[in-house]
Amino acid sequence: FHAGPEVTLEQDLLRRDLTVNAIAEDRKGKRIDPFNGVADVHERTFRHVSPAFSEDPVRLLRLARFATRFTDFSIAEQTLALCRQLVASGEVDALVAERVWREMARALQYDRPSRFFRILLQIGALARLLPEVDDLFGVPQRPEFHPEIDVGEHTLQVLDQCARLNGGLETRYACLLHDLGKALTPESDWPAHRGHELLGLPAVRAVSDRLKVPKVCRELALLVCEHHLKVQRAQELRPATVVDLIQRLDGWRRTDRFEQVLLACLADQMGRQPLDQLATGQNQPVPMLPAIEFLRRARNETERVSSEALVAQGMTGIALADAIRRQRIDRVRSIRQSP
Numbered sequence: 506f507h508a509g510p511e512v513t514l515e516q517d518l519l520r521r522d523l524t525v526n527a528i529a530e531d532r533k534g535k536r537i538d539p540f541n542g543v544a545d546v547h548e549r550t551f552r553h554v555s556p557a558f559s560e561d562p563v564r565l566l567r568l569a570r571f572a573t574r575f576t577d578f579s580i581a582e583q584t585l586a587l588c589r590q591l592v593a594s595g596e597v598d599a600l601v602a603e604r605v606w607r608e609m610a611r612a613l614q615y616d617r618p619s620r621f622f623r624i625l626l627q628i629g630a631l632a633r634l635l636p637e638v639d640d641l642f643g644v645p646q647r648p649e650f651h652p653e654i655d656v657g658e659h660t661l662q663v664l665d666q667c668a669r670l671n672g673g674l675e676t677r678y679a680c681l682l683h684d685l686g687k688a689l690t691p692e693s694d695w696p697a698h699r700g701h702e703l704l705g706l707p708a709v710r711a712v713s714d715r716l717k718v719p720k721v722c723r724e725l726a727l728l729v730c731e732h733h734l735k736v737q738r739a740q741e742l743r744p745a746t747v748v749d750l751i752q753r754l755d756g757w758r759r760t761d762r763f764e765q766v767l768l769a770c771l772a773d774q775m776g777r778q779p780l781d782q783l784a785t786g787q788n789q790p791v792p793m794l795p796a797i798e799f800l801r802r803a804r805n806e807t808e809r810v811s812s813e814a815l816v817a818q819g820m821t822g823i824a825l826a827d828a829i830r831r832q833r834i835d836r837v838r839s840i841r842q843s844p
Contacts, residue, residue: 515539522564523571524552552581559587562596565630566608573612573621580624588628597633605634606716613677618668619661622681626657637708638681640688645696651777654696656687663776670772676765678722679729680772682709686730705730725762728754729769736770739800744837747803748830756804763804767797799840806840807833 514529514537521527524542531537540554551571558564565588572580591597612621622638625631632639642657653659660681667680686705687698709730713723735742735750742750756763774794810832815825 519555520557521554522558522561522567524554527554549575549578550581551578551584553584553587556587558584559591559594559596562591562600563604563608565591565597565628566600566605569621569624569630570608570612572624573615573618576617576620585628588630592629592633597630600634602715602717606718609716610674610678610718613664613681614674616668617665618677619665622661622664635712637685637688637712641684644688646687646698647696653776653778656684659776660684661776662778663772666775667769667772669775670768672768672772673765675719675722675725676769676772678718679726679765679769680776682712682726683729683733683769683773685709685712702731702734725765725769728762728766732766733770733773736766736800737774737794737796739796739803740841744834744841747800747837748807748833751800751804751807757808760804767801770794771797802840803837806836810836 518527518529518537518539524540524545526542527538527540528542529537536543545552551568568580568584568588572578609621612618615621622631622635625634626639626642638657638660641660642655644656645654646656646659648654651659653662660683663680663683664677667677672680682705684701684705685708686701686703689704689708690698690701706727709726710723712718713726732750732754735746739747739750751757751763754763754766771794810829812825812829815828820828
């Protein structure tokens with residue numbers, strides 16, 4: 506770009522990305538609006554100012570983020586067409602990972618984060634930036650468990666439900682990636698996806714490494730990907746398996762992260778609506794899932810197991826750890842038998 510006193514205000518505004526961002530006002534309050542940005546504000550439309558929009562591929566991400574923040578705005582068809590050209594030219598492939606994550610992280614924290622990814626899907630950018638998520642669209646699921654059928658649609662529903670539950674950035678990121686393994690199961694087995702939890706772990710690592718996401722986001726996403734089915738079936742698991750699950754989720758030391766996993770699993774259960782219900786704006790109430798309540802109670806009860814009495818009996822090392830584990834298993838067994 507060139508800056509200098511000979512550059513006029515109109516020339517400067519011409520270099521802006523969207524018409525709504527190309528409005529100025531002088532000291533006397535006179536509005537300078539050479540590209541009809543005010544009209545686009547009233548019409549709730551995002552429109553590019555000029556072909557210069559395509560000179561910076563980050564603008565494509567910013568556009569998707571703006572549309573995610575302001576859900577009553579639409580994107581002009583000409584602007585969508587320019588975005589598709591930007592993707593086709595390969596410019597999007599040159600985006601720096603940190604810039605992609607910065608825009609994505611901000612979009613994830615809005616009320617309807619799914620819109621960011623729907624726009625990227627619409628213009629073809631999702632396949633370039635998040636191919637692991639793009640691959641989920643068109644993958645079927647068993648309709649008796651997933652009336653929305655499509656894994657990509659389910660993923661975006663889960664993401665919005667997590668936002669509805671006020672989940673933080675780490676939890677929303679985990680929801681976005683929790684079912685990546687379903688695109689990797691054998692097509693001959695579809696709509697079943699046996700073993701998708703473990704199959705998805707390398708994909709979660711690949712996305713996290715490529716986008717250089719914070720460690721807390723990466724760790725939670727891996728936990729949710731690997732264990733979300735176990736959490737949702739906690740009441741069916743053997744007491745020993747429940748204890749192992751709580752330990753794997755670090756439930757006794759990190760209650761906050763344990764609750765993040767439970768919230769992601771609750772969002773997963775809530776994100777199962779037929780598409781016609783979404784189109785009419787229907788939304789299911791927040792359910793009280795027995796499996797999640799059971800696991801939370803199991804964590805609380807097993808946390809009460811104290812090592813002090815066992816140490817007083819002279820137990821140490823492996824013997825002490827085994828005794829604590831047995832008592833925790835007994836606690837889980839007792840609450841399963843109680844009403």
